[in-house]
Amino acid sequence: MDFCLAFGSIAVFGFLAWILAILSIDADLLTIIYTYFGKSLDGTFADKVVWVTGASSGIGEAVSKELAKHRTKIVISARRVDELNRVKRECLELSNSLTDADILVLPLDMTDYSSHQSAFKKVLDHFGRLDILVSNAGRSQRANWEEIETEVDKQLFDLNVFSLLALSRIVLKYFYRVGKGHLVVMSSVAGKNGIPFSASYTASKYALHGYFACLRNEIASKNIAIPVTLICPGPVFSGFLKEAFTAKKDQKFGQDVPSTHKRMSAQRCSYLTLTAIANELEECWVSIFPYLQLTYLSHYQPYLAGCVWKWLSSSGKAMKMRDGRESIQKVE
Numbered sequence: 641m642d643f644c645l646a647f648g649s650i651a652v653f654g655f656l657a658w659i660l661a662i663l664s665i666d667a668d669l670l671t672i673i674y675t676y677f678g679k680s681l682d683g684t685f686a687d688k689v690v691w692v693t694g695a696s697s698g699i700g701e702a703v704s705k706e707l708a709k710h711r712t713k714i715v716i717s718a719r720r721v722d723e724l725n726r727v728k729r730e731c732l733e734l735s736n737s738l739t740d741a742d743i744l745v746l747p748l749d750m751t752d753y754s755s756h757q758s759a760f761k762k763v764l765d766h767f768g769r770l771d772i773l774v775s776n777a778g779r780s781q782r783a784n785w786e787e788i789e790t791e792v793d794k795q796l797f798d799l800n801v802f803s804l805l806a807l808s809r810i811v812l813k814y815f816y817r818v819g820k821g822h823l824v825v826m827s828s829v830a831g832k833n834g835i836p837f838s839a840s841y842t843a844s845k846y847a848l849h850g851y852f853a854c855l856r857n858e859i860a861s862k863n864i865a866i867p868v869t870l871i872c873p874g875p876v877f878s879g880f881l882k883e884a885f886t887a888k889k890d891q892k893f894g895q896d897v898p899s900t901h902k903r904m905s906a907q908r909c910s911y912l913t914l915t916a917i918a919n920e921l922e923e924c925w926v927s928i929f930p931y932l933q934l935t936y937l938s939h940y941q942p943y944l945a946g947c948v949w950k951w952l953s954s955s956g957k958a959m960k961m962r963d964g965r966e967s968i969q970k971v972e
């Protein structure tokens with residue numbers, strides 16, 4: 641009887657401690673534990689060659705800068721060359737040891753698939769190898785579900801899913817040839833929750849989880865150690881809301897994220913991202929309250945999570961939490 645009581649008390653206190661911990665952290669428990677006890681970022685990233693797509697702003701820019709602090713040789717890609725040059729300058733300022741040749745500015749429109757192979761060749765010509773691909777380029781969305789034009793679904797998947805897959809396939813064949821490498825994919829908590837008013841975007845992130853879960857098992861069947869890490873951030877300060885798709889083809893949402901809004905900094909997100917990469921985690925959830933906690937709920941208690949999301953949506957809180965406003969504003 642005493643044993644049962646002791647065992648029961650430990651279980652209850654353990655569970656309560658787990659809940660309390662999850663309420664107070666800004667990434668999944670494993671990632672947080674690795675920030676204290678995991679591999680050092682310096683040891684892991686020094687002299688590695690890492691290719692970051694979507695590096696001209698937001699999370700990709702922050703990841704590149706964090707890498708620069710750890711003496712990584714970086715390839716930075718996006719479409720805006722001026723912004724890439726600015727990011728390169730700022731990376732060099734942050735680093736004590738990198739030289740001009742250690743950061744390659746590689747302009748790339750991800751949706752121009754025909755340019756992927758030659759872009760990758762430039763990486764190999766310049767550095768002689770690639771160790772990690774961080775597929776980060778992507779755009780969000782604000783739209784009412786029933787108004788989304790099919791062309792928008794296609795454009796969004798073209799960028800967020802198909803272009804990312806096309807580049808990953810080219811790089812993966814190289815990783816197979818050399819017998820090592822690491823694929824990192826920027827997903828979102830939208831890849832784990834049904835986020836209202838972002839249907840095509842949410843679906844695009846869910847799709848990434850499906851594609852890369854299959855890939856992990858195919859890699860395992862070849863007995864090669866090539867980790868695949870999916871990063872799932874919640875709201876982060878970046879330029880994403882300006883660039884977000886709407887329901888209409890070729891239209892951008894065009895609004896700034898209110899500076900007063902509750903979001904994680906891109907810098908914190910990039911630090912947690914590098915922690916997950918260094919420790920070769922399969923998935924990493926990075927978010928402020930309550931998105932992290934909702935992601936835990938969606939993962940372990942989908943029915944309960946569904947109830948919470950319906951309540952948040954019906955009370956107008958879901959949009960307010962996301963964008964600091966109660967409904968999506970009309971785009972002219």
Ligand SMILES: NC(=O)c1ccc[n+]([C@@H]2O[C@H](COP(=O)([O-])OP(=O)(O)OC[C@H]3O[C@@H](n4cnc5c(N)ncnc54)[C@H](OP(=O)(O)O)[C@@H]3O)[C@@H](O)[C@H]2O)c1
Pocket residue numbers: 693694695696697698699700717718719720721723748749750751776777778779780799826827828829872873874875876877878879880881883
């Ligand atoms: N911010 C958030 O709250 C949040 C949350 C979860 C997940 N994410 C994910 O994080 C990633 C980065 O987003 P962000 O928030 O940092 O937004 P951002 O500041 O708008 O950055 C997006 C990046 O993608 C690049 N990009 C867009 N279209 C491209 C194309 N066709 N070809 C090549 N590059 C392209 C942009 O560069 P150019 O315009 O110069 O090409 C830019 O560097 C996305 O995958 C997004 O889904 C963001």
